[in-house]
Amino acid sequence: MKTKKEFVRPTGRLRIDQASLIECRDLAAEIARPVEELAATHTTVSIERACLRLVGVSGVEGEGTEAAPIPNRVVDEIRKTIGLERGALVPFFHAVESGCGDIQSAAGAIAVGEVIPEWPWGADLDLARQRAEAEADAAVTRIQSATTRRKGAIAAAGEASKPWFYLIVATGNIYEDIPQAQAAAREGADVIAVIRSTGQSLLDYVPFGPTTDGFAGTFATQENFRLMRAALDEVGEELGRYIRLTNYASGLCMPEIAAMAAMERLDMMLNDCMYGIIFRDINMQRTFIDQHFSRMIHSLAGIVINTGEDNYLTTANAIDSAHTVLASQFLNERLALAAGLPQEQQGLGHAFEIDPAVPDQILLELAHAQLIRECFPHAPLKYMPPTKHMTGNVFEGFLYDGMFNLVGALTGQDIILLGMMTEGIHTPFLSDRDLALENANYIFGGAAGLAGELRFEEGGAVERRAAQVLEECRQMLAKVADIGMFAAIEAGMFADTVRTRTGGKGLDGVVARDSAYVNPIADGLSAKLGVLPCK
Numbered sequence: 001m002k003t004k005k006e007f008v009r010p011t012g013r014l015r016i017d018q019a020s021l022i023e024c025r026d027l028a029a030e031i032a033r034p035v036e037e038l039a040a041t042h043t044t045v046s047i048e049r050a051c052l053r054l055v056g057v058s059g060v061e062g063e064g065t066e067a068a069p070i071p072n073r074v075v076d077e078i079r080k081t082i083g084l085e086r087g088a089l090v091p092f093f094h095a096v097e098s099g100c101g102d103i104q105s106a107a108g109a110i111a112v113g114e115v116i117p118e119w120p121w122g123a124d125l126d127l128a129r130q131r132a133e134a135e136a137d138a139a140v141t142r143i144q145s146a147t148t149r150r151k152g153a154i155a156a157a158g159e160a161s162k163p164w165f166y167l168i169v170a171t172g173n174i175y176e177d178i179p180q181a182q183a184a185a186r187e188g189a190d191v192i193a194v195i196r197s198t199g200q201s202l203l204d205y206v207p208f209g210p211t212t213d214g215f216a217g218t219f220a221t222q223e224n225f226r227l228m229r230a231a232l233d234e235v236g237e238e239l240g241r242y243i244r245l246t247n248y249a250s251g252l253c254m255p256e257i258a259a260m261a262a263m264e265r266l267d268m269m270l271n272d273c274m275y276g277i278i279f280r281d282i283n284m285q286r287t288f289i290d291q292h293f294s295r296m297i298h299s300l301a302g303i304v305i306n307t308g309e310d311n312y313l314t315t316a317n318a319i320d321s322a323h324t325v326l327a328s329q330f331l332n333e334r335l336a337l338a339a340g341l342p343q344e345q346q347g348l349g350h351a352f353e354i355d356p357a358v359p360d361q362i363l364l365e366l367a368h369a370q371l372i373r374e375c376f377p378h379a380p381l382k383y384m385p386p387t388k389h390m391t392g393n394v395f396e397g398f399l400y401d402g403m404f405n406l407v408g409a410l411t412g413q414d415i416i417l418l419g420m421m422t423e424g425i426h427t428p429f430l431s432d433r434d435l436a437l438e439n440a441n442y443i444f445g446g447a448a449g450l451a452g453e454l455r456f457e458e459g460g461a462v463e464r465r466a467a468q469v470l471e472e473c474r475q476m477l478a479k480v481a482d483i484g485m486f487a488a489i490e491a492g493m494f495a496d497t498v499r500t501r502t503g504g505k506g507l508d509g510v511v512a513r514d515s516a517y518v519n520p521i522a523d524g525l526s527a528k529l530g531v532l533p534c535k
Helices: 018-041 045-054 070-081 089-100 103-111 122-157 174-187 222-239 251-263 275-280 284-301 309-315 322-338 361-375 394-411 430-452 461-483 485-490 520-529
Strands: 042-044 164-169 191-194 244-248 268-270 304-306 349-351 382-384 415-417 510-512
Touching (some): 018 042, 018 284, 018 485, 042 284, 045 520, 070 103, 122 222, 122 251, 122 284, 174 430, 191 222, 222 251, 251 275, 251 284, 284 322, 309 349, 322 349, 322 361, 361 461
Parallel strands (some): 349 382, 382 415
């Protein structure tokens, strides 16, 4: 493994229209307002389950295929008997304070029907609220402690130099993932992403305990998070550098997975404003509401989010639709800031996906990557390797990945997901990952120094292409602002995919908040982050 050169985020190399850049951000803020209002006035079953998890509710009720997570059962019972319009925490802690004993005992009693949830009144309401607020304070403190614990772990092991090389593990079995992840770290990986089992984003519950049977990935569970975090801490201590852990806070259980990630000190989470809507047909209202809450957790826990704009270029042309990537990044930035997530924790995504047969392909990719670096100078950008045009010719694929690494080195991308020459053939072998790391070490070792030296001709092809993409992005955002975010998605303006406001999965889990809604965890997160509280 070679030592990386000093990392540089090169900006100021393109003479782009600053007025257009400001207008794009203003338009994104205008587009985001109705989405922020939606999140401030609604809750979801997953947000309420996440809050129960954060105060200590865990486990499953039943056995085998009939087993159901206790947080789900409690929320379902509260919704059935009194509704979720006022939140789940007050009726839950009323049950705790009314003689059920501790938190887990009360949850278990509600789950099996021994205790019927009810909304308290008078002195009982005061008592339940006081207990809920005390437990919420402890939960918010625990979320915030992830940042402190991470800093301590980095200080003890040593920080990895940038760019961070990001490798995927995806066996389906957490006990097989662990040695593969440790092997990847020893070969030079800085970030390990444990890919979720196919279809987990569509499950409206989180599996419990360690798992060994995921398909094309491993289930995201709190125990799996704990096991992998411990394994990476172990190998990081051995190597003298902190190894980061990534998973996916997306899908129907986005807030719950964010909560589990904070509790187990994960470092990055895939969390995009439209990915679940466009690519998993999850209802857009459910997604935006869940996303806001999950991003508050990520912010306080010091977790870097990775957004999913790279996926747009798998369904749309990478040249014609380059501006849609930039438009989505401005929207992701705005919605993240609204949830208190700073630019320094926004791993905005993009990808090297232009057909290599296109004339001047490298020039175009360089223009796109540099434009995004200029537009988001403080963001730890995540750059994705070619996938769409990988043919199975491993020799061409290895070179193609090398060109991706070169553009990443020249434009100062922070997080480099390493391309596999066997992309599209099979799940990568350890040897494929070793070759990917060799490729990246060679390119970044030999070219990273150019990031601070490279200049583009004024008015030249790179600058003209960047200006064109920025202008097309500005025009697109103006159209979205004119018709609204929901209508834009319904019109298929992102990734050439049409979704409807009331369609998709999960709308039945959305609940309008009553004026008496109580959620001291959401309030505590809002207060810590300085964002608007729930209404």
